Amino acid sequence: MTQFFGAINDSVLKQVIILAVASGGIWANQLGDGGQAYVALCLTVPFILFSGIAGQVADRISKSRITVLAKITEVGIAAIALGAFFDGSLWACLGAMVLLATQSAFFGPAKYGMIPELVDRKNLSQANGSINMFTNLAVIGGTLAAGKVYTSYASAFPGGGSVMDPSMLWIPGIVLVVIAIIGLLPSLLIPKLKSFDQSLPIDFNPFRPYVHALKDMARSHLLLVALAWSFFYLLGMMALLVLPDFSALLKITPEMNNNLLGVLGITIGIGSVAAGLISGKHIEPRLIPVGAIGMTVFFILLGLVPLGFLTVALLLGAAGLFAGFYIVPLQSLLQHLSPPDERGRFLGTANALSFVFSTIGAVLVRVFRNDLEMPANRVFLVIGALAILGSGVLLWRIRSLLVDPSLRKDQSTD
Numbered sequence: 001m002t003q004f005f006g007a008i009n010d011s012v013l014k015q016v017i018i019l020a021v022a023s024g025g026i027w028a029n030q031l032g033d034g035g036q037a038y039v040a041l042c043l044t045v046p047f048i049l050f051s052g053i054a055g056q057v058a059d060r061i062s063k064s065r066i067t068v069l070a071k072i073t074e075v076g077i078a079a080i081a082l083g084a085f086f087d088g089s090l091w092a093c094l095g096a097m098v099l100l101a102t103q104s105a106f107f108g109p110a111k112y113g114m115i116p117e118l119v120d121r122k123n124l125s126q127a128n129g130s131i132n133m134f135t136n137l138a139v140i141g142g143t144l145a146a147g148k149v150y151t152s153y154a155s156a157f158p159g160g161g162s163v164m165d166p167s168m169l170w171i172p173g174i175v176l177v178v179i180a181i182i183g184l185l186p187s188l189l190i191p192k193l194k195s196f197d198q199s200l201p202i203d204f205n206p207f208r209p210y211v212h213a214l215k216d217m218a219r220s221h222l223l224l225v226a227l228a229w230s231f232f233y234l235l236g237m238m239a240l241l242v243l244p245d246f247s248a249l250l251k252i253t254p255e256m257n258n259n260l261l262g263v264l265g266i267t268i269g270i271g272s273v274a275a276g277l278i279s280g281k282h283i284e285p286r287l288i289p290v291g292a293i294g295m296t297v298f299f300i301l302l303g304l305v306p307l308g309f310l311t312v313a314l315l316l317g318a319a320g321l322f323a324g325f326y327i328v329p330l331q332s333l334l335q336h337l338s339p340p341d342e343r344g345r346f347l348g349t350a351n352a353l354s355f356v357f358s359t360i361g362a363v364l365v366r367v368f369r370n371d372l373e374m375p376a377n378r379v380f381l382v383i384g385a386l387a388i389l390g391s392g393v394l395l396w397r398i399r400s401l402l403v404d405p406s407l408r409k410d411q412s413t414d
Contacts, residue, residue: 002067002190003111003131004138005183006074006104009176011142012149013081013100014043015261016172017093019150019254022244026157027090032370036241040362042094044237046101047108047355052209053202054106055348059341060200063110063117064190070107071184077103078180082173085153109348116335116343117193122281128331129276132324136269140262147258149175213349221401222337226350228288228394229330232323233354235295237361238383239264239319245369245376250309260313267317271324283332285402287325289395294322296387303381333401 020027021035031038058066077099084092119127149172156168203209217223240261247257275287298319305311338346368374368382395402 001186002071002183004134005179005186006071006107007135007138008142008145009074009078009179009183010043010100010104011139012146012172012179013093013097013176014039015143015146015258016150016153017090017097018241018244019146019258020090020154022247022254024247024254026154030090036244037362037366039094039097040237040241040365041359042097043101044355044359044362046098047105048352048359049206050102050105051108051348051352051355052206052213052345053204053348055109055213055345055351056200056202056209057106058109058113058344058348060195060202062193062195063114063344064193066110067107067114067190068184068187070103070110071180071187073103074100075177075180075184078173078176081176082170085172086169088157088169105351108351109344112331112335112347112351113343114190114193116340118191124335125279125283125328125332126276128335129272129274129279129324129328132272132328132331133269136265136272140265140269143258143261143265145175147255150254209345210349210352213345216342217346217349220337221398222334222346224394224398225330225333225337225401226346226353228391228398229327229334229350230354230357231390231394232327232330234357234361234364234390235299235383235387236323237358238365238379238386239299239316241362241365242369242376242379246312249307249376250312252309256309260309260316263313264316264320267320268323268327271321272328273324274321275325275328279329279332283329283336285329285333285404287329288402291322291324291326292387292391292395295319295326296384296391298322299380299387300384303378303384307377 017039018036019025021031021039022028028035077096080099081093081096084096115127115131116124152168152171156166214223217226243260243264244254244257246252246260247254250257271291275284275291278284278287298315302312302315302319305315334347334350335343364382365379368379369376374382
């Protein structure tokens with residue numbers, strides 16, 4: 001529940017700002033076409049800068065304690081966002097986005113690192129499937145709520161002009177603060193976990209910890225697994241950023257557009273749970289290429305088929321289902337292959353890699369939509385081509401791991 005409400009808050013803040021800067025939004029003229037990419041950068045850059053430090057902190061301090069501190073901080077950041085929205089300042093809202101992303105960067109290694117500490121290996125795939133399902137349900141809830149929140153907030157700026165109804169200015173901030181407080185409460189109930197090395201020195205250089213971690217990860221399949229996992233976030237970021245521009249293509253309202261994002265989130269959740277159930281009491285890496293092929297096919301179809309709301313929704317749903325098959329075994333492998341006393345450091349590095357790839361995805365959307373003026377639906381052809389190239393190369397490199405019989409051995413007697 002702690003992760004659930006945190007993901008809702010992240011989604012609400014990000015999506016309200018994206019809707020505001022997308023085509024037809026109240027702040028569209030401030031960032032131009034494809035301005036969503038700048039919002040994404042406010043989310044990804046803090047993860048890149050601070051995940052390495054956060055991973056070291058997660059190895060030194062109890063992950064349950066980090067979680068509580070992170071949720072308290074979230075309440076304060078939500079209060080800052082309340083003031084930013086009331087002031088009607090895009091730049092202050094983007095500042096709040098940066099702070100929330102920084103908080104999430106410190107929460108990430110603790111969140112994923114505590115799963116192997118709370119469950120046995122035999123339940124790792126199902127646990128990851130469940131947490132991915134709840135995360136995506138949170139993204140859906142946050143996305144759908146963001147549509148209504150944005151509509152209410154935008155009503156205070158008729159025609160994008162001066163404020164006509166000041167009472168609507170409070171709505172985004174109040175929603176964020178309430179969700180943050182609700183999310184803090186279950187964090188207090190997480191069992192206390194031990195610290196692995198309280199004397200561990202923390203290197204506050206943003207990049208040096210990554211260099212050492214990447215060298216250590218490269219000694220096994222762990223680095224390639226992290227790259228394959230991160231590549232999903234490049235594809236996912238591109239899809240999430242280009243979908244708001246489908247409002248104009250499909251001639252639908254922002255709230256209906258959010259329903260498309262909801263479909264994607266629901267089906268990723270369903271695919272994640274299905275992957276956990278199929279895996280049973282072991283890790284099932286053979287699901288990874290199945291997921292990669294499925295995502296690729298349906299992303300390409302999204303760029304080719306005639307435009308229609310139902311067609312786009314069905315294809316997005318199919319792509320989301322296969323995405324769950326792709327990410328759950330990779331996430332389980334990351335946790336399983338990381339040594340317990342260095343898990344925070346390795347997961348923090350993997351987290352940073354995922355946001356490096358997300359940043360690349362955001363930049364690509366900006367290039368294709370703004371510089372090359374590519375129609376939004378055609379960007380999915382680019383996403384499909386990247387999936388073929390990137391996923392194909394990475395999965396070929398870890399092909400021996402995909403058929404490793406020890407990973408599929410039933411662990412019910414552990």
